[in-house]
Amino acid sequence: AQKVTQAQTEISVVEKEDVTLDCVYETRDTTYYLFWYKQPPSGELVFLIRRNSFDEQNEISGRYSWNFQKSTSSFNFTITASQVVDSAVYFCALSEALSGSARQLTFGSGTQLTVLP
């Protein structure tokens, strides 16, 4: 069975600190996709990034960066110079095959990030 582990349940940082959210996954598939979602206090999950299993290139988008390492089955997320608006629950997810053309997302349990002013 596929599994996603986010060992950090809660993290608190002070504004402008850098913070890394860890994600470790397990899968037997050779082709798979990894995602990060953000859930602000309003409740709606927002898609941040997708990475496929053949692309280990790291990605940077503004203050956000992602480090994908197949050798350690990890897909970690770093926020540089954190801001109060980054406070949210962050979910890592792994896609797997389902009926038809749907892809099921297996979610980690989430990391609650609190950025203090």
Added chain:
Amino acid sequence: DVKVTQSSRYLVKRTGEKVFLECVQDMDHENMFWYRQDPGLGLRLIYFSYDVKMKEKGDIPEGYSVSREKKERFSLILESASTNQTSMYLCASSLRGAFREQYFGPGTRLTVT
């Protein structure tokens, strides 16, 4: 702009009641999903649908059913609500395709007393 809407943000029901949670998407997505979110457990898939009138069980379908009569609408039904169904319910939709991201609604927080 992508939009998934859910009929209620907050709902309080009594044990044994029949409960309907409605989800509508305006993106012409083929796939629709119902999840429940509980502290420490992340999101767990209840049911999904990859086409009109098609439905498949997810990881935790017991006590739930679904209906998809139109492409844009996916309903979750609790036939006889129980207290262990108190949770946050999230609806999502996506395009057909292996790597498509899912778009989520704002969630319905259901309390069963």
